[in-house]
Amino acid sequence: MAQIDLRSVYIEFPIYDVSKRSLKKDFLRIATGGNVAQDVNSHVIVSALKNINLSFKQGNRVGLIGHNGSGKSTLLRLLAKIYEPTQGQINISGHISPMLDIALGIELEFTGYENIYIHGTLLGLTKKQINNQLHTIAELSGLGDYLAMPVRTYSSGMKVRLAFAIATSIQPDILLIDEVFGAGDAEFMQRARQKMISLLKQSNIVIMATHSDELIKEFCDQALLLESGEVKYFGPVDTALEIYHKKSE
Amino acid sequence: MSTKQEVIHSISETTMDIMIPVASQKQLAFEDFTDGIKKWRIWLLLAYQDIKLRYRRSILGPFWITMSMAITVYSMGYLYGHLFHIPIQEYFPYLIAGMLGWSLLSTTVTELVDTFSLSQVMLKQIKLPYSLYVHRITAKNMIIFFHNLLVMIPLIFFQTNIKMDWHLLLLLPGLLFIYVNAICYGIVLAMIGARYRDIPQIIKSFITVIFFVTPIMWKLDILPPDKQLIVLLNPFYSFIELLRGPLIGYTPHVLNFIIVSAITCIGMVLCYVLFSAHRARIIYWL
Numbered sequence: 001m002a003q004i005d006l007r008s009v010y011i012e013f014p015i016y017d018v019s020k021r022s023l024k025k026d027f028l029r030i031a032t033g034g035n036v037a038q039d040v041n042s043h044v045i046v047s048a049l050k051n052i053n054l055s056f057k058q059g060n061r062v063g064l065i066g067h068n069g070s071g072k073s074t075l076l077r078l079l080a081k082i083y084e085p086t087q088g089q090i091n092i093s094g095h096i097s098p099m100l101d102i103a104l105g106i107e108l109e110f111t112g113y114e115n116i117y118i119h120g121t122l123l124g125l126t127k128k129q130i131n132n133q134l135h136t137i138a139e140l141s142g143l144g145d146y147l148a149m150p151v152r153t154y155s156s157g158m159k160v161r162l163a164f165a166i167a168t169s170i171q172p173d174i175l176l177i178d179e180v181f182g183a184g185d186a187e188f189m190q191r192a193r194q195k196m197i198s199l200l201k202q203s204n205i206v207i208m209a210t211h212s213d214e215l216i217k218e219f220c221d222q223a224l225l226l227e228s229g230e231v232k233y234f235g236p237v238d239t240a241l242e243i244y245h246k247k248s249e
Numbered sequence: 250m251s252t253k254q255e256v257i258h259s260i261s262e263t264t265m266d267i268m269i270p271v272a273s274q275k276q277l278a279f280e281d282f283t284d285g286i287k288k289w290r291i292w293l294l295l296a297y298q299d300i301k302l303r304y305r306r307s308i309l310g311p312f313w314i315t316m317s318m319a320i321t322v323y324s325m326g327y328l329y330g331h332l333f334h335i336p337i338q339e340y341f342p343y344l345i346a347g348m349l350g351w352s353l354l355s356t357t358v359t360e361l362v363d364t365f366s367l368s369q370v371m372l373k374q375i376k377l378p379y380s381l382y383v384h385r386i387t388a389k390n391m392i393i394f395f396h397n398l399l400v401m402i403p404l405i406f407f408q409t410n411i412k413m414d415w416h417l418l419l420l421l422p423g424l425l426f427i428y429v430n431a432i433c434y435g436i437v438l439a440m441i442g443a444r445y446r447d448i449p450q451i452i453k454s455f456i457t458v459i460f461f462v463t464p465i466m467w468k469l470d471i472l473p474p475d476k477q478l479i480v481l482l483n484p485f486y487s488f489i490e491l492l493r494g495p496l497i498g499y500t501p502h503v504l505n506f507i508i509v510s511a512i513t514c515i516g517m518v519l520c521y522v523l524f525s526a527h528r529a530r531i532i533y534w535l
Contacts (some may be wrong), residue, residue: 082375083533
């Protein structure tokens with residue numbers, strides 16, 4: 001059973017290159033809504049997440065909403081175990097499949113095929129397992145013979161297609177998504193959509209950060225509204241979006 | 250009074266450090282080590298990729314490493330052999346083997362300091378053991394070392410007094426020692442380098458100095474006996490001896506093995522202590 005529990009979790013970033021209380025810091029306070037403090041060593045500290053208490057259970061499809069800098073990506077990275085909480089506790093049972101940056105490990109000088117192998121290895125697959133998936137990835141990307149060419153010769157749309165095809169070639173348990181839906185032509189978007197739907201269906205827990213209301217309404221059954229690193233609302237999608245938009249008006 | 254100070258101290262600790270018990274931090278650090286070894290597929294691939302990437306589209310490919318090494322050592326060897334009045338047959342093998350060892354050590358150290366700061370994009374996108382990145386750099390430099398070994402081949406035809414015999418087997422423990430040390434000290438250096446960005450610059454400028462104070466271009470016995478102790482205290486000398494001896498056909502002195510073993514033990518302890526104390530903070534330093 002996949003489950004995630006967060007108990008009064010804080011994430012605080014020390015900022016080492018802001019040396020003193022300055023105009024910059026005052027500006028930060030205005031821009032982020034008062035998150036910036038100072039620690040004992042007079043390092044500036046940015047609280048990215050404050051006192052987060054949450055539980056995600058099997059079958060949850062959660063949409064993350066909030067303004068830029070509200071802590072969506074930080075929360076996803078916390079769940080991906082990249083950041084460890086500075087305070088509080090986090091408990092995750094289940095395997096995490098992060099899709100935070102689909103371009104991860106895409107190397108321009110290498111061919112499409114080589115990139116598939118690199119990414120597969122990064123995800124912990126053996127050469128054999130990658131070979132088994134190679135055909136599916138190649139088909140989804142729709143790049144054909146271009147896969148044998150260096151990625152630097154690709155158009156930006158083609159790069160997205162390759163990255164997307166590689167990144168989605170997983171069997172997710174707990175799926176974390178950060179704004180994956182990118183560019184691509186209409187025909188590819190259609191296929192990408194189907195692939196995403198099947199991925200979402202396979203996953204036991206989905207947590208998806210996006211700025212698109214449509215995506216949240218379509219894919220999620222719950223929404224988590226973050227504001228300045230705090231949970232503003234967690235519950236049904238419609239209510240969350242309502243609060244979110246009321247705030248921005 | 251003292252209790253009050255302790256309270257203040259513990260409050261400041263909680264804002265900076267993790268509230269998880271110490272034992273579990275040690276366990277997590279240990280898991281990072283073992284995970285790093287288990288994921289050899291990843292770091293070996295990344296190491297190989299780093300080398301391949303640098304020489305992509307060039308005709309010689311990775312053998313450019315060998316070429317530039319050959320040009321350096323042979324031109325240096327010719328000139329300095331005359332400068333120090335040592336017969337070329339004797340000086341070439343000594344210098345070349347020493348330079349091979351030195352280039353392995355120096356590039357490993359200078360690159361290890363930047364390990365975490367240069368891998369920050371990856372560190373922030375995917376959860377992989379920290380030690381994996383250190384393995385990546387070390388493995389890459391080991392592969393380059395093996396490329397460089399080809400520089401030795403002309404020596405066989407030069408009528409030098411180089412012996413390619415069973416001594417070569419001693420290269421294995423030497424490389425093993427260097428690998429283990431690179432991992433232990435690499436983690437420490439990479440952590441310091443990520444936290445204090447001036448340290449990599451300091452280390453990079455010191456490494457040039459170490460080159461001149463270590464017997465690589467010059468031989469230990471031209472130094473007066475009472476000054477030789479200074480060299481023996483230089484750990485780089487022992488590490489280089491461990492490679493140079495086997496390459497040109499003599500057994501390194503037992504003292505070199507003892508010094509290297511001692512350094513390895515210190516490194517392991519240092520790495521374990523520092524890594525378990527600060528592992529969770531590394532990502533926040535980037």
